[in-house]
Amino acid sequence: MFMKANGKKLYEEVAGQIKHLIETKQLNSGDMLPSEEEMSKSIGVGRSTIREALRSLELIGLVETKRGRGTFVKTADVKAFNDILLDSIKLLDVDSYHVYEIDRLLEPNAARLLAQRAKDEHIEMLESILQKMDESLKSGGSGEVESLAFHKAIFSALDNPFLDIIFDLTKNVHQKDRKAIFNVTDRARKTYEEHYKIFEAIKSRDGAKAYRYMEKHLTKVGDVYDKIFSFKYSGEIDREEE
Amino acid sequence: MFMKANGKKLYEEVAGQIKHLIETKQLNSGDMLPSEEEMSKSIGVGRSTIREALRSLELIGLVETKRGRGTFVKTADVKAFNDILLDSIKLLDVDSYHVYEIDRLLEPNAARLLAQRAKDEHIEMLESILQKMDESLKSGGSGEVESLAFHKAIFSALDNPFLDIIFDLTKNVHQKDRKAIFNVTDRARKTYEEHYKIFEAIKSRDGAKAYRYMEKHLTKVGDVYDKIFSFKYSGEIDREEE
DNA sequence: TCCTATAACCTGTCTGACAAGCAGACAAGT
DNA sequence: ACTTGTCTGCTTGTCAGACAGGTTATAGGA
Structure with missing residues (x-):
């Protein structure tokens, strides 16, 4: 609720934390993340912040959110990676x-x-x-x-x-x-x-x-x-x- | 307010629209996007939806949001592209x-x-x-x-x-x-x-x-x-x- | 002219609310 | 025993409103 000051936006911080959990295998492929509300409470940030964090993780193919079910850790496959890449390279x-x-x-x-x-x-x-x-x-x-x-x-x-x-x-x-x-x-x-x-x-x-x-x-x-x-x-x- | 059925999420739709504007050069590098509230009204979706769309565009380096100022179309330079890439490839x-x-x-x-x-x-x-x-x-x-x-x-x-x-x-x-x-x-x-x-x-x-x-x-x-x-x-x- | 206070905008974040999708439990009917 | 329908609780999707805290331009005073 307070440790910022580094200029980073809150949702980036949160996204980083989740990403870290996945990188260090504390969360494994297929695992379900806590619900948005739960994370919101346990981390101490608003649900919208959690959502923005999840959106960015979803975009890089790290997690997958299914309506009515929850958010799951996804296998970061080459294909997903490729899609993002192709998407952005057009602009170069x-x-x-x-x-x-x-x-x-x-x-x-x-x-x-x-x-x-x-x-x-x-x-x-x-x-x-x-x-x-x-x-x-x-x-x-x-x-x-x-x-x-x-x-x-x-x-x-x-x-x-x-x-x-x-x-x-x-x-x-x-x-x-x-x-x-x-x-x-x-x-x-x-x-x-x-x-x-x-x-x-x-x-x-x-x-x-x-x-x-x-x-x-x-x-x-x-x-x-x-x-x-x-x-x-x-x-x-x-x-x-x- | 109702025409979906395609399974696409609203914010994805919005992100796509904005992306299209940039790809077709209707919005040029450096241009400022309308404010979140303005877009929210003109497109007819909530501000949070706009924000989630912007987050995903920001992640792929298409736009840059500056607090207190607005969201701007970013010059898609190789370096930024590279950063994104390096960030995601670690997960592979x-x-x-x-x-x-x-x-x-x-x-x-x-x-x-x-x-x-x-x-x-x-x-x-x-x-x-x-x-x-x-x-x-x-x-x-x-x-x-x-x-x-x-x-x-x-x-x-x-x-x-x-x-x-x-x-x-x-x-x-x-x-x-x-x-x-x-x-x-x-x-x-x-x-x-x-x-x-x-x-x-x-x-x-x-x-x-x-x-x-x-x-x-x-x-x-x-x-x-x-x-x-x-x-x-x-x-x-x-x-x-x- | 120069400086400063401030108004007008903007994003960042939180909260509460409701709709809608999903899964499992359970009961009713076959 | 098996199917089917309904109910319920959980979860995401989206919205509206509020306030805090940057940023910028400008009006007004020195």
Whole structure:
């Protein structure tokens, strides 16, 4: 009821306390928190303060409040984390080029690593994605979704939640530009071919080759980027590449 | 006052509306939102509902509320974004190995890229960090801070805010393990030497060499990881490497 | 002109109230 | 024994009103 003075707002203090309980496992996943009124009394703050604290914890996915039942400690899963992240990153004006650069740094090595440790199921997954892309292209589709899925599958197969986060992060940012790329003549078909080569390298467990083909693929994509950007700035566009 | 049925809570609805205003630039960075009471009246919900909505927006760094003044649209800067992120990621139990893997995938290429485009100031920066580490080690320090700074400097020099985010993300997670690594005999001194080689490669603009040395360095670090982990699980520790 | 008191706003927090969702108990009907 | 309906107590969702304590602009006095 009194210890403040630090400039912190009360509800932040309360949220911090609850968070601490969870971090130190005094409250475990699935546990029910005391009711709002109870906490209000025991901590000595108003119910509205408790509620504001709970709202912030709910937002970061730490707890879940169910009407009529109570508030429960939630398993802080990567997905929830990701959602918040994607939500806020839209507001950052990250240059699309920066995102491309991350891909450029990361994906070749990711492909190599996957080539070294891919299981059969991963290979099958990639193959089925490629097949879908082929079908999509043949039936007049853009193939964009499948292309994205291919890259995502490589990351997912590595079974590293962090990679998934980074992927979603980057994907989300250059969504617009990705569309633009697929509008360039023949890019979709060539993407398919490049993907296929990467796939073959992974399937034959040839890490070095996977790395090289991924790098080549990204270089091509980068070229298209360059053209689109120069189009943006100079008003000219060159539709054919290489 | 009645049209819900979607299960969404009112304050979520309100938060969404405000967010939309900001995303569509109807409210710009720095703008002041109407007062809570005003919004309460104009939207037709209670002030507490407005407040809960604002709390969630504040948490994701969209707005900032100042007591006695009002609520303002915040500039979504990378740093703020990062803070939020770091705050929530602690709750995820990401395996330290996953983070190491990211470094492994990313840093060699980062070193190569920097070798290709480093400016003199970057070189100087790296050199000064190395010098500080040397001094620290000679005077009995752990050199841990400087080691971290070296890696961070490489990312920073690439001038890609995304990389900084990823770096902070990973750094934050395996903070504990990093300490453990530096406790292994001679690891600090060897780290210094390995860093120095990377530095020389970057200085001489030799991308391939920078890549290789960084990879070697990380492999060594990985070996230590393995030992520490096996220590954790088997109760044995091996203090000397190679 | 400069300073200060103060009014007008604003957020922070508390309290009390009521609606509405949920779960378990219990009784009634089959 | 099994289903069904109702009741009751608990919990969250939302609202309205009140007051404390910052912040800012300004009117009025030195």
